[in-house]
């Protein structure tokens with residue numbers, strides 16, 4: 024049996040299994056099996072592959088301060104948006120699958136350069152290799168923000184279909200990794216603890232966790248739940264290859280629907296409504312994309328000289344925010360070694376200038392003098 028068939032079989036069994044306290048553990052084990060198979064599917068070198076057809080990726084060099092990928096069904100207006108936002112022409116037409124490769128453009132915004140990638144449309148089954156789905160999703164994984172284009176005139180079910188496709192390849196949209204401590208050990212068995220009541224894991228959370236760990240053949244480890252997480256969150260942690268990416272849902276073609284319909288769509292979380300044809304709300308789209316990227320522009324200055332306000336260092340958020348450390352590694356490899364202190368002017372300070380250490384968190388438009 025191939026991997027896809029095994030996946031289908033487990034999905035069927037999960038759908039058939041009634042969710043109650045007696046089946047929680049079994050369901051957890053099935054979820055772990057499913058996660059393992061999906062990981063296998065994503066690693067064709069394991070021999071099982073499953074993509075089929077032309078597996079050549081869309082190699083586009085990263086450029087600029089951040090990368091945004093346009094993901095959507097065919098003919099929702101992705102290429103129209105690329106041409107409008109970047110000035111790079113990408114062919115747009117009324118037939119599906121007009122775009123066949125990855126086409127990069129650049130958005131110049133607030134002194135930063137953002138790479139926007141137009142991609143072929145994807146449909147249900149993309150993650151399992153339908154059309155160019157796998158290559159498209161691989162590009163989505165490399166992005167700092169996914170701009171999910173939706174056709175406002177089409178059923179909103181498209182959104183859930185695309186979310187499920189991305190989810191099944193290990194992308195997590197608008198989520199943070201769960202706060203769970205997990206450490207594999209050589210001996211000592213499984214130690215499970217929780218600091219909060221667990222409401223999403225049935226009557227016996229430790230049993231569910233044990234079943235999942237058993238499925239991964241992990242027999243010695245320490246687990247501490249520090250938040251009310253689910254078993255899916257725990258599996259994400261054990262798998263370890265998840266990508267947590269922000270996603271902005273952009274409903275295009277609002278010129279073709281009623282004001283009432285526009286109102287409903289505009290109220291969805293992380294959403295924006297636009298018309299690329301009529302240039303409606305496109306400024307807001309740019310502002311929202313910028314806001315979600317949460318880039319931090321830092322102006323550096325040398326002692327006794329004014330800061331260079333033309334060329335900021337543009338830093339992206341890692342875990343734990345943007346710090347002086349982030350800035351130093353961005354500027355020069357050896358800078359951290361010689362680092363003693365920095366002076367900071369700007370929003371991140373209590374008083375200016377403030378003398379800070381390398382863990383000081385920076386904010387957009389701060390001015391920094393190192394040493």
Ligand SMILES: Nc1nc2c(ncn2[C@@H]2O[C@H](COP(=O)(O)OP(=O)(O)OP(=O)(O)O)[C@@H](O)[C@H]2O)c(=O)[nH]1
Pocket residue numbers: 095096097098099100101102103104114115116117118119120121122123142143144145275276277278279297298299300301
């Ligand atoms: N009414 C309306 N039509 C639009 C709008 N934006 C794009 N279109 C039309 O939608 C069709 C598809 O546009 P494309 O930009 O080719 O869409 P795409 O998502 O790149 O399509 P594929 O590359 O085939 O996946 C074209 O006929 C566009 O003219 C809009 O804001 N309103």
Ligand SMILES: [K+]
Pocket residue numbers: 097098099115116117118119120121122
């Ligand atoms: K099209």
Ligand SMILES: [Mg+2]
Pocket residue numbers: 101102103114115121122141142143144
């Ligand atoms: Mg296109």
